[in-house]
Amino acid sequence: MAFRADFPSVYSLYKKLLRSYGPQGWWPIIKRGRIFYHPKNYECPRNEKERFQIIIGALLAQNTSWKNAEKALLSLHCAGLLSFSKLRNASEKEIARLIRSSGYYNQKARRIKNFLEFYPALRRIASPEKMRESLLSLNGIGPETADSILLYAFKQPFFVVDAYTRRFCAAHGICHCDDYEQCRSFFERNLPRDFRIYNEYHALIVQWGKEQNGIRSKRK
DNA sequence: GCCCAGGAGCATA
DNA sequence: TATGCTCATGGG
Numbered sequence: 001m002a003f004r005a006d007f008p009s010v011y012s013l014y015k016k017l018l019r020s021y022g023p024q025g026w027w028p029i030i031k032r033g034r035i036f037y038h039p040k041n042y043e044c045p046r047n048e049k050e051r052f053q054i055i056i057g058a059l060l061a062q063n064t065s066w067k068n069a070e071k072a073l074l075s076l077h078c079a080g081l082l083s084f085s086k087l088r089n090a091s092e093k094e095i096a097r098l099i100r101s102s103g104y105y106n107q108k109a110r111r112i113k114n115f116l117e118f119y120p121a122l123r124r125i126a127s128p129e130k131m132r133e134s135l136l137s138l139n140g141i142g143p144e145t146a147d148s149i150l151l152y153a154f155k156q157p158f159f160v161v162d163a164y165t166r167r168f169c170a171a172h173g174i175c176h177c178d179d180y181e182q183c184r185s186f187f188e189r190n191l192p193r194d195f196r197i198y199n200e201y202h203a204l205i206v207q208w209g210k211e212q213n214g215i216r217s218k219r220k
Numbered sequence: 221g222c223c224c225a226g227g228a229g230c231a232t233a
Numbered sequence: 234t235a236t237g238c239t240c241a242t243g244g245g
Contacts, residue, residue: 063227068243103242107228142228162226206226213225 010174010190014197017204024203027054027152028070030077035070042196045153052084053077054153058145059112060102072102088116111140128156143180151202157195159187160202164209171212 025037029050038044045051056076061069075098076082081090096109118138125131128150135146147158161183169177177183191197 061226063225063240064242065225065244068225071243101242103225104227104240105242107240111228140228144227148226160226164226202226209226 014201021207026203051153055149058148064103069102072099114139155195157193159184159198164205168205
């Protein structure tokens with residue numbers, strides 16, 4: 001284990017972030033038409049409906065701010081389409097119209113429809129690794145989206161690497177993460193194998209990244 | 221008006 | 234293997 005010696009530093013960075021930002025309550029869930037965060041509660045999703053929301057949210061959040069993705073998710077919810085059966089019966093055109101605020105709406109609507117076609121078969125896969133392979137084989141699902149789904153919707157310990165994670169690594173000099181899998185494996189080898197920690201750590205890195213954005217825009 | 225935001229797929233070299 | 238282009242809205 002080449003990086004074993006770094007265990008305290010990666011984990012202590014996590015604890016430091018947690019102390020300064022507090023639990024993030026990620027991934028948020030829609031209830032009664034409102035978005036709810038649930039700090040310190042890692043039980044979500046509690047049911048298939050909440051799980052489904054998280055998956056669609058992960059697809060909508062691709063290359064856009066969470067705020068825009070959230071608007072799109074709420075608009076699907078308000079149209080009564082935020083469930084597998086309702087969305088399965090909706091047309092691609094209708095979905096595209098509703099998710100407009102998340103950007104790339106035609107592409108995302110196509111990807112959602114494609115995903116829904118394979119979802120029942122995907123649910124039958126017992127092994128998390130096999131499920132990851134299947135997710136990655138679907139059009140429009142790359143490593144970050146696959147790991148977000150596995151971690152936040154299925155509570156499986158897969159560390160999510162995104163643009164903020166890469167910046168976080170560079171800023172703290174903790175690893176060279178040009179390659180997605182290398183970076184993921186670095187975090188996974190240097191943290192206790194607990195989906196709650198992966199969940200919170202990623203959310204905290206995002207919070208850190210947003211704060212950095214604020215600092216950068218103030219400098220301009 | 222410009223730039224960037226929590227990606228992914230495809231073509232091309 | 235890696236680099237560039239495309240998809241597109243919304244907010245600062």
